[in-house]
Amino acid sequence: MSSASDPMIGIVDLRKTFTKGKETITIFDGLNLAIPKADFVAVMGPSGSGKTTLLNLLGGIDRCDAGIIEIAGIRIDRLSEGQLAHWRASHVGFIFQFYNLMQMLTAAQNVELPLLLTRLGGKARRERVEAALAVVGLSDRLKHYPKEMSGGQQQRVAIARAIVSDPELLLCDEPTGDLDRRTADEILSILQLLNRDFGKTIVMVTHDPAAAQYARRALHLDKGHFIEKELAA
Amino acid sequence: MNDLLMIRKNLFRRRLRAILMIVSILIAFAIYGVLASFERAFNAGQERATPDRLVVLNKINMSQPLPISYYSRVGAVDGVAQLSPISWLGGYYREPKNFISAFAVYPEDWMRLRDSDFVFSQDARTAFARERTGALVGARMMEKWGWKVGDRIPISSSIYAQKSGARAWDFTIVGSFTSRIPQADTNIMLVGYDYFNETRSFGKDLINWLMLRTTSAAMNERVGNAIDGMFANSPYETTTDSEKAFQKSFAAQLGNVALIVELVVGAAFVTILMIVGNTMVMSVRERTREIGVLKTLGFPGGRILRMVLGESILLALIGGLPGLGVAMLLITQVRGSLMNFVPTLTLYPDIAVGAIGLMLLLGIITGLLPALGAMRLRIVTALGRN
Ligand SMILES: Nc1ncnc2c1ncn2[C@@H]1O[C@H](COP(=O)(O)OP(=O)(O)OP(=O)(O)O)[C@@H](O)[C@H]1O
Ligand SMILES: [Mg+2]
Numbered sequence: 195m196s197s198a199s200d201p202m203i204g205i206v207d208l209r210k211t212f213t214k215g216k217e218t219i220t221i222f223d224g225l226n227l228a229i230p231k232a233d234f235v236a237v238m239g240p241s242g243s244g245k246t247t248l249l250n251l252l253g254g255i256d257r258c259d260a261g262i263i264e265i266a267g268i269r270i271d272r273l274s275e276g277q278l279a280h281w282r283a284s285h286v287g288f289i290f291q292f293y294n295l296m297q298m299l300t301a302a303q304n305v306e307l308p309l310l311l312t313r314l315g316g317k318a319r320r321e322r323v324e325a326a327l328a329v330v331g332l333s334d335r336l337k338h339y340p341k342e343m344s345g346g347q348q349q350r351v352a353i354a355r356a357i358v359s360d361p362e363l364l365l366c367d368e369p370t371g372d373l374d375r376r377t378a379d380e381i382l383s384i385l386q387l388l389n390r391d392f393g394k395t396i397v398m399v400t401h402d403p404a405a406a407q408y409a410r411r412a413l414h415l416d417k418g419h420f421i422e423k424e425l426a427a
Numbered sequence: 428m429n430d431l432l433m434i435r436k437n438l439f440r441r442r443l444r445a446i447l448m449i450v451s452i453l454i455a456f457a458i459y460g461v462l463a464s465f466e467r468a469f470n471a472g473q474e475r476a477t478p479d480r481l482v483v484l485n486k487i488n489m490s491q492p493l494p495i496s497y498y499s500r501v502g503a504v505d506g507v508a509q510l511s512p513i514s515w516l517g518g519y520y521r522e523p524k525n526f527i528s529a530f531a532v533y534p535e536d537w538m539r540l541r542d543s544d545f546v547f548s549q550d551a552r553t554a555f556a557r558e559r560t561g562a563l564v565g566a567r568m569m570e571k572w573g574w575k576v577g578d579r580i581p582i583s584s585s586i587y588a589q590k591s592g593a594r595a596w597d598f599t600i601v602g603s604f605t606s607r608i609p610q611a612d613t614n615i616m617l618v619g620y621d622y623f624n625e626t627r628s629f630g631k632d633l634i635n636w637l638m639l640r641t642t643s644a645a646m647n648e649r650v651g652n653a654i655d656g657m658f659a660n661s662p663y664e665t666t667t668d669s670e671k672a673f674q675k676s677f678a679a680q681l682g683n684v685a686l687i688v689e690l691v692v693g694a695a696f697v698t699i700l701m702i703v704g705n706t707m708v709m710s711v712r713e714r715t716r717e718i719g720v721l722k723t724l725g726f727p728g729g730r731i732l733r734m735v736l737g738e739s740i741l742l743a744l745i746g747g748l749p750g751l752g753v754a755m756l757l758i759t760q761v762r763g764s765l766m767n768f769v770p771t772l773t774l775y776p777d778i779a780v781g782a783i784g785l786m787l788l789l790g791i792i793t794g795l796l797p798a799l800g801a802m803r804l805r806i807v808t809a810l811g812r813n
Contacts, residue, residue: 255723255806276727283725290810294720298436303428308724310428355724 201264202363202395203229203252208261210247221247222418225261231362234389234396236406239415245399248415249365252397253286254278266362283311287356289366293348295340301327301351302336308359326354330384346377353384357394364388366398370405382408430730434737437714438745444710445742448703452746452789453753455695459782460754460774462688468772478644478669480540483637483654486664492633493663495624498533501637504653506646510639511536512620517586520572527568527582529616531623534563540640544611551602559622561601565613569603576600582616587627596626610771696789704793707739711797718801719809732802739794740787747786751779 205227212219221244229235237245250256251263254270255278263271266285273281295304302323309319327333330350340348349369356364366385370378386408388394398409406412414421439445483501485491498512511533518529534555538547545565555563562582564574574580581595588594598618606613624631641650651667658665711718718731755774762772 250807253723255810279722279725279727281725282723288723294716294810296717296720298440299428299433303432306428307721310430311725 200231201228202231202233202266203227203397204262204264205252206262206264208251208263209259210244210251210256211259220418222258225418225420227413227420229395229397231266231395232389232393233411234386234409235398236409236412237397237399237415238401238403238406238412243415244418245415246367249367249397249399252363253288253365254282283308284359285361286363286365287359287361289349289352289356289364289369291368291371293340293345293352295348295351295355297340300337300339301332301343301354304340304351305354305358307355312359322358323354326358327351329357329388330354344377345373346380349373349377349381350384353381353388357388357392362393362395364394364396366396368399368401370400370402375404378402378405430734430737434734434741437710437734438738438742440710440714444706448706448742449746451699451702452743452786453750455692455699456747456750456782456786457753457757458695459692459785460751460778461757462692463778463781464754464758464772464774466688467775467778479641479647481639481641481647481651481667481669483639483665483667485636486655486666489636491663492630492635493637493665495620495632495634497637497658497663497665498634500657501639501654504650504657506641506650506653508640508642509536509539510637511540512634513537513636513638514620514623514633515586515635516582516584516618516623518582518584518616520580520582523583523585527616528614529562529582529618531618531620533620534561534617537617537638538563540638544607545604545613546607547604548602551604554601555617555619558599558601559619560597560599561619562598563602563604563617564600565615566603566605567612567614568616569600571614574600576602582618584627587630589626590628591626596623612771696785700789700792703739703742703789704796707735707742707793707797708800711735711801715804715809716811718804719806722804722806722809728802732798735798735801736791736794739798740790743786743790743793744783747782747789751782 205225208222208225208227209220210222210225212221237248239245247256251258252265254265254273258271261271262269268281268285270278270281296307299307302320305323305326306319309322312319314322324333324336327336330353332347332350332354335343335347335351338347340351343351353369364385369385370381373381382405385396385398389396389410396409398405400406483493483497485493495512498510501507502510512531514531516527516529516531518527519525520527535552538545538552538555547563551563555561562580569575572580578600579597580600581597583595589596596618598616604613620634639650641647647669654667655665721731722728751774758772758774
């Protein structure tokens with residue numbers, strides 16, 4: 195068994211640049227970060243400070259120029275594209291600001307998507323999908339299409355999709371950025387539940403200080419470096 | 428849920444667009460099925476042509492006659508194994524619209540020549556050789572008119588009359604025959620040349636052409652040159668051709684069908700290729716974000732490539748297979764009325780298999796570019812700026 199103090203995320207001396215034409219923008223140069231298992235971290239910071247870029251690197255959908263990225267003991271910076279895809283399928287769940295659901299699939303089918311990459315049979319998949327949708331309180335919306343649901347409901351489907359294959363890490367990029375206060379609170383409560391009761395490690399980017407209150411701590415990213423601020427528990 | 432369900436849902440994401448593409452593919456394959464079958468039917472004569480058979484024609488054109496005396500002169504040429512004179516009756520049964528393919532021949536000679544195409548019973552053989560007014564009728568013609576061996580049938584000619592003034596000849600059906608190979612049509616009738624020649628009002632001792640078999644196909648050119656040389660500078664100069672070339676010129680009189688087929692089908696397919704290809708590119712581009720999400724979830728590039736290709740192939744099959752069905756329906760509809768002109772009109776299995784191959788090809792070509800694009804798409808680019 196792992197204890198809560200084992201590292202989930204370790205970043206050492208990370209370098210990330212973007213090249214546009216002749217111009218090279220350096221986002222991170224020598225960034226270090228450690229996040230223990232079962233932590234819930236809010237990442238804040240001005241627009242353009244590299245928050246989304248950081249999440250992309252942690253989730254293995256973008257590559258760094260140099261440095262080490264280790265997630266749950268795996269050096270993902272060393273994995274090939276194919277290995278990364280395989281790794282993402284079982285180790286990390288993504289939640290985006292604009293939900294990113296498949297418009298032509300029902301809620302249940304959207305949640306089932308990650309399970310198509312497993313060996314599970316139809317019945318086992320259905321049970322997992324129903325369980326995930328029950329966690330987010332959408333057991334009565336299995337056959338609904340995204341366009342038939344509110345923003346909050348769609349984001350709950352997206353959360354169910356992110357947790358259905360039981361990854362240890364959830365990466366959320368402004369998950370409440372498009373929602374009103376009350377709906378945002380519902381979504382944040384679900385994330386908090388996933389962290390407290392299911393032991394998920396969560397990294398959540400947000401601009402909203404009220405949202406950050408749901409996390410255990412907040413990190414401020416500015417000019418390529420972190421400034422930590424403890425939050426009241 | 429499985430990949431196929433996703434492929435189907437993606438295909439019908441825009442219902443009207445999908446239906447329009449399906450209909451255009453359907454029409455293209457219906458045209459293809461019908462024209463390819465017609466082309467096959469027109470070429471059937473060439474395909475059944477035997478390599479060692481030659482046809483001797485009047486050099487001017489095939490509707491000019493030759494004298495019957497050529498039979499014995501050609502028969503004496505070195506390398507000629509068998510031969511028969513052939514005259515075209517232009518026959519019909521009771522009314523001109525009941526067109527009958529009838530030829531006057533030397534019975535024994537003709538049956539020997541056509542042994543490789545048709546099955547003649549011993550009874551039919553002897554009876555046709557013996558009965559002066561006898562007719563040998565192919566199985567399909569017997570069936571078409573409900574005739575039996577022993578029936579006396581009046582056959583008129585749209586070209587000749589009898590010396591007596593009578594328009595019709597009464598022939599007695601003395602036997603029938605079936606085909607040995609599928610391309611050999613049995614909707615034909617043979618009558619004895621001697622009887623026909625003696626009773627007709629004009630054209631006495633003339634024939635339309637001579638069909639002969641050489642001792643070997645290697646002799647063809649030498650035999651042909653010998654025959655044509657023998658009759659050079661005579662009132663009836665000849666041109667001797669392989670049966671295949673002869674059948675081809677026969678088909679050429681009906682228009683260059685093969686070329687028309689290729690042009691029409693080619694144009695239809697280039698158009699379809701561009702429309703479907705362009706639509707697939709657009710349709711996949713619209714889904715860039717969703718493809719990025721699938722990749723984020725861990726779908727490997729190869730699987731996404733297969734899904735896009737699967738979609739374009741499914742589209743080609745959903746349009747193409749019913750298109751072939753329509754072609755089959757059209758062909759069975761017109762077959763009855765075109766029986767006399769294109770007797771072997773059928774959508775042969777190999778044409779259908781070829782068409783299905785074309786569908787797969789169409790699917791792959793139209794899907795390949797967008798599929799490769801989707802496979803290579805970088806997630807960060809696809810998801811854009813959140
Ligand atoms: N694909 C790219 N090509 C070039 N530059 C990029 C690319 N992606 C991001 N950037 C640049 O990197 C910087 C950080 O972008 P990032 O999206 O990580 O910021 P962010 O902190 O998430 O901002 P926001 O709060 O507005 O979402 C920005 O200056 C951005 O212009
Ligand atoms: Mg961002």
